[in-house]
Amino acid sequence: SSRRFPDPVHLRIADVPEFGQLSGAARQRADELAGMAATLRDAVLKNGALIDRDAVWELKKEALELLRTVPLSTSRQAAYEAFRAVQGRDLEDHATWYALAEEHGPDWRKWPDGLRDPRSARTERMRRALADRVDFHRRAAWLTDEQLGAAQRTAREAGMSVGLVHDLAVGVHPTGADTWARQDAFAAGMSVGAPPDAFNSRGQDWGLPPWRPDTLARTGYAPFRALLRGLLRHAGALRIDHVMGLFRLWWIPEGRPPTEGAYVRYDAEAMLSVLALEAARAGTTVIGEDLGTVENGVREALEGRGVLGxxxxxxxxxxxxxxxxxxxxxxxxxxxxxxxxxxxxxxxxxxxxxxxxxxxxxxxxxxxxxxxxxxxxxxxxxxxxxxxxxxxxxxxxxxxxxxxxxxxxxxxxxxxxxxxxxxxxxxxxxxxxxxxxxxxxxxxxxxxxxxxxxxxxxxxxxxxxxxxxxxxxxxxxxxxxxxxxxxxxxxxxxxxxxxxxxx
Structure with a gap:
């Protein structure tokens, strides 16, 4: 759904500070949820079941609801408000999409008129009407960010010179939170993939909408900068999936096979400059996945900017x-x-x-x-x-x-x-x-x-x-x-x- 914010399904609920303050019926229910989580683990470990992330999220979501019954301490509330201030509108849009998806389903293209536009008056009214659900998802993003930060600090304190290596996926779901919030930045009706090659003679369609190069240029690459800053907050290194996408991407019209796609070029000098600037500010190493069909000059350009292959x-x-x-x-x-x-x-x-x-x-x-x-x-x-x-x-x-x-x-x-x-x-x-x-x-x-x-x-x-x-x-x-x-x-x-x- 999003490359901008991490998925709270990875939260360790027991490590959230408010978890230790649960009492009474809330504590009893939390213990029951922990038992249900143990059952899911046993199904995988003992019975060979596949990991069921949807079931895991349902348990964690209910546990997070219980944690919201515990008032935040003064310092914790200040930390939450500081996170909101730093993340700004990106966080508000992210949490709003999740709240609206709970009401109308995950495909924003099928939502009622008005709600498909994050800046419409109807969306603003619904944002206020669903304020409690918006806050739930906003807080989940904050808690996940906190735990990522704690993980990176622990890694560094243990002597790891790099620590966490985050991943920048090549794209996001076409109906997810990121595409709803920045519709102008994504090419509707298009998907990225790969042309036929030695690894896959049929080509590949990844089902992900590409950036629009014209919007990136018009906005001074603001969507790309915001994405990088979010990923680099707690990273010792960043791996960029299909780094050749900074130069060109194989666009496939919706409903057509990968063999009928075409390359669309980006301003690689601008993209690499933004990447180098943000990585330098964060003190982060960058690793590019330069595998597959790589045109001449790409690896040299990456090396010139300090991007590892x-x-x-x-x-x-x-x-x-x-x-x-x-x-x-x-x-x-x-x-x-x-x-x-x-x-x-x-x-x-x-x-x-x-x-x-x-x-x-x-x-x-x-x-x-x-x-x-x-x-x-x-x-x-x-x-x-x-x-x-x-x-x-x-x-x-x-x-x-x-x-x-x-x-x-x-x-x-x-x-x-x-x-x-x-x-x-x-x-x-x-x-x-x-x-x-x-x-x-x-x-x-x-x-x-x-x-x-x-x-x-x-x-x-x-x-x-x-x-x-x-x-x-x-x-x-x-x-x-x-x-x-x-x-x-x-x-x-x-x-x-x-x-x-x-x-």
Missing amino acids: TSVLWFERDWTAEGQPPLPPQDWRADCLATVTTHDLPSTAGRLTGEHTELRHRIGLLDGSLEEARAAEAAEVATWLEWLVGLGLLPEGAATGDAVADEETAVAALHRFLLRSPARMVGVWLPDAVGDRRPQNLPGTSVEYPNWRLPVAAPDGRPVTLEEIMESPRLRALMREFEAVPDGSGAVPDGEVGGEVSR
Whole structure:
């Protein structure tokens, strides 16, 4: 619904200060809600259910209603009012959309006349009539912002040089809060996506409306500036999804296939200048996801502004050499975040075992036969394993034919490979740390695959809790690989688990 404000579904209710002051019937109901939340967790952990965020939000929403019965202390009220003052009209519009959506549904394009315009007299009357609900959603945004701030302070106090890395998604829902509040800034009837490429021969339609470049220019890039300031409030770094969108986006007319889209250009110099200015003010590192179809000059322009790129191991090859072998680690670029995989790609265990190929076949995403896909994937994995053996990062015999003899050892070796590169940052995909076989997100699917509803799981598919992950011998063994970072910045003392390596 919004890129401007974080989703309060992530709130930890028990950490809200007013929670400890509940008493009587309110406390009893809060305990009942906590029990219902435990039942939802058990359904996932013990019965293999998918994560049900709608059910989670219903419980948290009722709990937040209980918390509003506790008066804010003087200092807490002052903090709330200060947040309102800083966020201004953006926050009022955000909370108003949620209040109106509770009355009329989440698609503002189907609301009664007058309410589709956030500046109309009817909307203002409804804003006053629904003042209590507007305040509920305004306060939820404040509490979420508070907890993000606390998380970042805790990270820094624990010695993390970066801490939280926030994500700027490539777009928002076409009928959500952001598009209602700034209709002039979004291109109605258009969706962004990707043209056909090696990853998806049909192209991709992400169902997200693009910025209008003319409105951005006319307003001095005010919507973009406000968006960045909101995201950078509590960020040590910001990852920009599909950073090429600062230069051009693949626009697809509503109802047409991605193959009938076209590139629309933006003023990249202006967009990058705004980004660099806001990041400098916040003291925040910026990482651009520059994967896929990247036109000439984009990476150079990003590097010139201090924006790190994203280098994924499977894509880093010497494209000029015969057979396109893996790119030696010393030849990788320094200004990047280096990872083995990403949330949009198979987990490393899934790739090494070939399970992701079977998954794509079941869903109907393979262009050729299953046998051809299996052979191609096995050949790519074998190439990498042989490369690791040659570098002394993997013992002889780790790869036997089409199978990986020790998948955990191979995952560790791939990360050792990254640590030999000059990359400024190295990332670990959490499912890789516990051997999860499944992708979290499968691009090009919606109902075909439960994207973002899968809990992180062990190799046998058993969901694992955060506490189990932190105690995982496999995770701890992988983290010990980072002790060998040449300058020592990634050292992880025995028995401790860190969340980042940066040089």
